[in-house]
Amino acid sequence: MAVNVEKTKSKHKGLKVLxxxxxIILAVAIVAEIFxxxxxxxxxxxxxKAVAVGGMIVSDTVDFKSDSAKGLEKNPVIRMxxxxxxxxxxxxxxxxxxxxxxxxxxxxxxxxxxDGNRYHKLDVYYPQNLSADEKLPVVIDxxxxxxxxxxxxLNEYYCKxxxxxxxxxxxxxxxxxxxxxxxEQLQDVACALKWIQENMDAYPCDTEHILLxxxxxxxxxxAYSAVLLQSAELREIFGTVDAGMEIDALxxxxxxxxxxxxxxxVYTKLLWGSDYKSKATYNYMNLDEIIDYAKFPPTYLIxxxxxxxxxxxxxxxxxxxxxxxxxxVLKDYEKHNGKSLVHVFSVLYPFDDIGSSTxxxxxxxxxxIIEK
Numbered sequence: 001m002a003v004n005v006e007k008t009k010s011k012h013k014g015l016k017v018l019x020x021x022x023x024i025i026l027a028v029a030i031v032a033e034i035f036x037x038x039x040x041x042x043x044x045x046x047x048x049k050a051v052a053v054g055g056m057i058v059s060d061t062v063d064f065k066s067d068s069a070k071g072l073e074k075n076p077v078i079r080m081x082x083x084x085x086x087x088x089x090x091x092x093x094x095x096x097x098x099x100x101x102x103x104x105x106x107x108x109x110x111x112x113x114x115d116g117n118r119y120h121k122l123d124v125y126y127p128q129n130l131s132a133d134e135k136l137p138v139v140i141d142x143x144x145x146x147x148x149x150x151x152x153x154l155n156e157y158y159c160k161x162x163x164x165x166x167x168x169x170x171x172x173x174x175x176x177x178x179x180x181x182x183x184e185q186l187q188d189v190a191c192a193l194k195w196i197q198e199n200m201d202a203y204p205c206d207t208e209h210i211l212l213x214x215x216x217x218x219x220x221x222x223a224y225s226a227v228l229l230q231s232a233e234l235r236e237i238f239g240t241v242d243a244g245m246e247i248d249a250l251x252x253x254x255x256x257x258x259x260x261x262x263x264x265x266v267y268t269k270l271l272w273g274s275d276y277k278s279k280a281t282y283n284y285m286n287l288d289e290i291i292d293y294a295k296f297p298p299t300y301l302i303x304x305x306x307x308x309x310x311x312x313x314x315x316x317x318x319x320x321x322x323x324x325x326x327x328x329v330l331k332d333y334e335k336h337n338g339k340s341l342v343h344v345f346s347v348l349y350p351f352d353d354i355g356s357s358t359x360x361x362x363x364x365x366x367x368x369i370i371e372k
Contacts, residue, residue, distance in 0.1 A: 040082040045118055052119075052151040053085045054176030062116045064179040071274045072178035077267055078148075082178075085149035092154060092348075099351055101157040102164035104128060107203075112172065112195035113188075122172040122192055123152055125163035126204055135206040137370060139163075140170045140196060140247075142189060142225075144216030144254075144344060147271045148177045155215075158359075161350040165363060168205045170196050174221070181273045182220075182259070183281050186238055189225050193243035210247045211366045212297075215344040216310060219255025223287055223299075223317075226250055230294035237280050249369045250299040251362045254310035254344050255317055257287035262312070288320050298327040300365040302358060305333065306340025329365055333358070 042058040043049050050057050055073050057064060072078050104125045113120035126136060139162050143155040151173040159171040174188035200207045214222030226247060228240050235242060259268040269276055269285070276282060284290050299321060303314035311332075318330040333341050336354045346358035 039086055040079065051086060051089050052149065052154075052173075052176065053082055053089065054148045054180075055082055055178045056086065057118070059116075062118075064117065064119075064175065066175075066180040066184050068181045068184060068273055068279075069178050072181075072270065075178070075270060075274065077270060078178050081146065081148055081267065085146060088145075088149060092150075095348060096157060099157055099349075101160040101351075104160050104163045106160075110195075112192045117175070119151060119173045119175045120188065120191075121152070122170055122195070123156070123159070124168065124170055124203055125160050126168040127163060127166060130204050134204055136166055136168045136204055137209040137211065137366070138170070138196075138200065138205050138207070139167045139211045139213060139366075140172070140193065142172060142174070142212075142214035142218035142221045144214065144218040144347070145176075147182055147185065147217045147220075147268075150176075155218075155347060158347045158350045161356070161359060162363065165359075167363070168200075168203050177271045181276075182271050183238055183273075183279070185221060186224055186228065187240050189221050190228060190235075190240035190243050193225065193229070193245050194241050197243055197245040209370050210245065211249050211251060212247045213251040213253070213362075214255070215253035215347045216256060219252040219310075220257040220259070220287075222250060223252060223255055223257045224290065226297055227290050227294040231290075234284070234290060234293050237284065247297055249297050249366050251302070251366065252299060252314070252317070253302040253347055254304075254307050254314055255301070256310050256313050257317060258313050259285045261286060264309075287317060291320065291324060296321065296324065296326045298365075298369050299329075300362050301328060301330045302346060302362065303330075303332050304341035304343075304345060305335060306345075307343045309343045331358070331361065 040056055042056050045057045045059045045062065105128050107124045109121050110124065111120055112122050141155055141159050143150050143152060145154060152171045155171055159169040163169045172192040174185045212222050212226060228234050228238060229243055229245055229247065259265065272281060272285060273279060301314050301318050303311045318328060321328040341354065346355040349355040350359060
């Protein structure tokens with residue numbers, strides 16, 4: 001029987017090449033896994049190296065993890081995003097280093113839940129040299145960070161910029177995925193709002209006028225909280241406390257309140273837990289699924305042509321409010337001085353001319369609601 005030597009050699013060569021390719025892929029995967037594991041390795045919450053990324057802070061005295069988020073820390077998408085958010089921290093700290101915030105009175109690291117958890121704290125800012133009886137409108141801010149990153153210090157300069165304009169600003173942290181899910185974050189925010197409602201009299205607050213604001217993930221949390229404040233039925237489903245608060249308006253900067261839709265949903269659905277489909281909150285993961293449970297407050301929406309993460313979701317939110325007859329303003333900014341304006345530009349750069357004017361216009365909207 002004749003043997004086709006050339007064909008056999010070609011086959012062996014092909015198998016050898018395939019083996020080399022597979023070997024390279026495996027080697028790259030192993031190196032990538034080692035690199036990710038090193039980058040996202042947890043550190044103690046008392047360490048100066050601790051970075052506010054979900055799953056990357058541990059403690060001997062505080063239990064950061066929730067049973068609702070069980071298994072999320074092993075998900076490859078979540079692990080990849082932990083690494084990405086870890087590197088975002090360095091960039092954001094550099095932005096802060098290049099900025100000089102105004103000097104305002106501040107009270108920092110107030111525990112709204114007294115459990116030792118660093119994420120259960122808030123700060124308060126207000127202008128200096130107020131008279132004893134002077135009362136200012138209230139702004140409550142919820143930071144962004146993809147539900148997995150940051151704490152209140154990320155938005156500190158933004159909040160001080162608002163306070164300097166004549167407001168009392170509460171700036172709050174909340175626990176992060178994958179230690180918890182979005183549902184537990186909403187529970188944290190509700191507890192913070194309850195604490196604020198019960199303690200506003202200790203600060204120069206006009207308790208009758210409250211604006212709730214948030215950017216990106218914080219925009220989603222703010223929009224949802226505005227509904228949960230009014231709906232006992234949804235509070236039972238989400239397990240949130242009744243904060244007993246009424247708000248006048250919302251300012252949502254690049255919000256992402258549609259977590260089951262679009263390309264981002266590969267990531268955002270997981271943030272409700274590995275078993276998100278079996279949870280009671282599954283039918284309420286998009287804003288259009290909860291908006292009818294409350295009278296949605298007047299809303300000011302901010303996005304930009306360079307907002308690749310949330311432009312479409314912000315416009316979609318405006319369309320939903322239009323369809324429901326909600327009072328709203330959509331500010332969709334084009335390029336400024338020939339440059340695209342990035343995701344949450346006014347929060348990241350509150351002292352740039354465009355960032356500053358954007359904040360002014362949003363607060364003008366709040367003031368117009370108060371004056372009605």
